[in-house]
Amino acid sequence: xxxxxxxxxxxxxxxxxxxxxxxxxxxxxxxxxxxxxxxxxxxxxxxxxxxxxxxxxxxxxxxxxxxxxxxxxxxxxxxxxxxxxxxxx
Numbered sequence: 001x002x003x004x005x006x007x008x009x010x011x012x013x014x015x016x017x018x019x020x021x022x023x024x025x026x027x028x029x030x031x032x033x034x035x036x037x038x039x040x041x042x043x044x045x046x047x048x049x050x051x052x053x054x055x056x057x058x059x060x061x062x063x064x065x066x067x068x069x070x071x072x073x074x075x076x077x078x079x080x081x082x083x084x085x086x087x088x089x
Contacts, residue, residue, distance in 0.1 A: 004031040004044075010080040021080065025073040027066050 003024035012019045012034075020035045029046035045053075047065035054061045054068055 004033060012079065023076055023080065025069055025076070027069065029065075030069060030072065 003026065004022060007022040007024050009020045009022050012021050017036065020037065021033065023030060023032045027047075029044070029050065031044040032042070034041045047069070050065040050068050054063070054065075
C-alpha cells in the first residue's frame, strides 16, 4: 500500500466521465484507487488473483502473472502519465 500512496493522482477522461486514478504495479500484484470525487474505489490483488482472472477470461492463457502485470503496467503508465501532465502529451 505504501507504493500506491506515493503515486500521483492523474485525471482519466473516459467517455462522459472524468475520474482521478492512481495505480501501483509490482511483480507481486497491483493496487488501484479510482475516484469520481464522490466515491472512491480501491482494489488490491496479488499474483494468484491475476492468474485466476486471466484464466476466467481465456482458459488457454499460460503466461505467468508477472507477464500480465508487466502488460498492465505498459498499458496504464502512458494513460496516467499523459493525464497527469497534459502539456507533455
